Amino acid sequence: MDFAAQIAMARYERIGEILGRCMERVEKPESFSDMIDKVVLDRYLGIPVFLTLMWAVFQFAFSVSAPFSDAVDVFFSACSDWAKNTITDPQLASLIGDGIFGGLGFVLVFLPPIAFVFMALAVLEDTGYLSRAAFVMDRAMTKVGLQGKSFIPMLLGFGCNVPAIMATRTIENEIDRKITIMVNPLMSCSARLPVYILFAGVFFEKYAGAVITSMYLLGILLAALMATLFRKLVFGGKPSPLLLEMPPYTVPTLRGVFTSAWVRTRVFLKKAATVLFIGAIAIWFLSTHPWQATEGGSVVENSYAAVIGHAVEPLIRPLGLDWTAGIALFAGFMAKEIVVGTLGIVYGVGEENVASAIVSHFTPASALAMMVITLIYLPCLATIGILRQELGGWKWTGFVVAYELVLAYMVAGIVFLGCKLVGVA
């Protein structure tokens, strides 16, 4: 026998001696915890119970938190309006109203879902169900290069990638955690849905539902593919062993749950929030300047953002997209929620009439390409801030941005050409 085994045995032997002299074990009937597990981890009930709980977690994280986010939004919109109405210098009014208050609102709307995600996670962790959830899902997740504990962060990605990526903190294994973070932006967050609804609704009428669903499925498929690839190519293909302790169930304490949620939420405020705020101001500047040319920030066509839109046009031309799509995608980099709104501004029609305006700028094939790009192309600014925080620097964040751009271009290209081949214009 080698020394590693010998000393492990020697240590346990020594422990046995010590405990033999100071501890007695009284046989106890089957514990409460074991009885719960008989149901919760049952061969047939295990998965339904798991899915029900996951549904509840998702609802709690995004539906229950929504009114709080709305309140934040309303508050900062009001601040913004107030600033614009009271400050006489229009450029300063725009800076304070749209830039600063707009930026603050943009950053702080993430606070409620983050806090709620962490409360839900703390409850799962403290009750002891989190490791059971991993136990139930591990098999399925290892098939796609992830592991049991990746499931919850991936699921939360459908709501918003920011709290989802922060939720990977429950994954102890560094490589597993990195991979889960890196593919998370491929889970289609709720901010991308309006883009799908618009384009699918206009160009695929009857089949809109199917087209939208396939965007979500495409995201999942690509996440699985990339996770497998990353594990093989970037991390040397070594699967990390899963040795997960299954602690007895306990009743969580309110204080414990709140402390844990608060402590983790504070990390977001302290770290990511500053990066995001600066980014928000930068984007405000690009879309409203040069001040004269944009006539005080109202003619987007003449802004630096439009310059960028035109600059990317040659790149996206082969996908059937023009510079208006370029500006919308650039704006989407700030937050995917504003892609539709930006198109409205660019076409000068307002958000309600975008539908009729896009008909002349897109075809069914290029609309599909646009949806695919929106799904994949770039993590939004907030996600980039979180990626940097959780991946520990710009190196891996840059990697994520780069692979997503390339992937978006490739997949959109395939979809566009595929459409042409089967005769969809």
Place this chain on the structure above:
Amino acid sequence: MKLSEVEPGSVVVIADVHGNPEVRKKLLDMGLIKGAEVKVVRNAPLKDPMEIEVKGYNLSIRKVEAEKVLVVER
């Protein structure tokens, strides 16, 4: 016999632990040492991983790792 093949409900004794040094060390650290009693509690709903009881606590272990643990009847 491999630990991965043991039916839920049975109690067995570890005879040897193989595997690459890193994984093996990990298993040893978690108490999967020669002579230790292990109870197989259940398999996950998707058959893998499995839950075992060792050294007075419950541990989830994947079948690939459990294959590296050789056990004998008590």
Place this chain on the structure above:
Amino acid sequence: MIRTALAGNPNVGKSVIFNALTGAKQKIGNWPGVTVEKKEGICNYKGTEIQVTDLPGIYSLTASSIDEKIARDYILDEKPDVVVDIVDASNIERNLYLTMQLMEMEANLVIALNKMDLAESKGYRIDVRKLSNEIGLPVVPMVAIRNEGVEELKQTVVHAANSPKKPAIRYSDEVEEAIGEMEKKVTKERILPEYPSRFVAIKLLEGDKTILEKAGKRTEV
């Protein structure tokens, strides 16, 4: 000021104890270069300031994972005055495995024996005084979720800082023989002299990669 580090397996109640000790006065950051959370805080016992650093939850000190590496390097290189080893009483056998390794490192240890309530309901009757005598270290029984034992822990930490204890831990003769031989070599060739020689010997015998690397940088082992 006394510098302490909290060590222990995952899920032993480390966060609860850290919060009970430091309250709202805590600083969250990351360990340098990695994405593992680092928490620090300050508490006070009768006028003595105690600085508390929360180490990642770990099962072993072989440095095979980043968490283990952080914990081990911190104890070896930062040399905290006291290491509080939090042991889950309801899972005592496996938890003491880390204690054995912390003793091998010759850290100045205090054992916080947490979850005494759970141990009881599991049918474990632990004689704390005897346990303390057996391993030669102070042991503080705790039920951290009910705040029981927190003051005693502070008191014990202050006491331990003033009178450090590093009891030897001895294994079977066969193992000791191997360790002894390697230790001689370690001392003679001055391999990693800044660390305890017995600890270095054990790690070299275990084939611990990071220690082998560290040693190899200076001498050929």
